[in-house]
Amino acid sequence: MKHNIKNTPSRSIVRVKIWVEHDGNMIMSDYLADLLVKIDETNSIKKAAELLDLPYRTALKKIQEIEDSANTEIVFTRSGGATGGKSKLTKSGRELIKEFNQISDKIMESDGEIFEPKSE
Numbered sequence: 001m002k003h004n005i006k007n008t009p010s011r012s013i014v015r016v017k018i019w020v021e022h023d024g025n026m027i028m029s030d031y032l033a034d035l036l037v038k039i040d041e042t043n044s045i046k047k048a049a050e051l052l053d054l055p056y057r058t059a060l061k062k063i064q065e066i067e068d069s070a071n072t073e074i075v076f077t078r079s080g081g082a083t084g085g086k087s088k089l090t091k092s093g094r095e096l097i098k099e100f101n102q103i104s105d106k107i108m109e110s111d112g113e114i115f116e117p118k119s120e
Contacts, residue, residue: 020103027070035059036074039088040093043086043087044087045063045075048087
């Protein structure tokens with residue numbers, strides 16, 4: 001079987017997945033940052049989980065894992081009632097996302113400069 005190969009230069013692309021661990025426990029990733037941002041936008045863990053096709057209990061578990069590992073509250077939750085509940089990020093939660101995004105941006109800025117295959 002012959003393959004149709006074009007005489008065009010190829011380019012390797014470096015892809016990375018970034019997450020932050022504290023004492024061996026993941027405390028931030030793109031996925032977790034998205035969850036926290038959606039919670040802040042919707043004022044609801046349930047709505048944020050639905051938007052991300054994530055079971056509500058999984059969202060709660062992930063938030064608890066982050067808070068336990070970071071040893072700080074990242075989501076403030078007020079229980080329902082006549083007016084319904086509300087969830088918002090704490091200052092620590094916003095700072096965690098901001099720092100994660102700064103780290104991610106710095107890594108992604110390299111645009112593959114770390115790995116450039118040499119021509120033979």
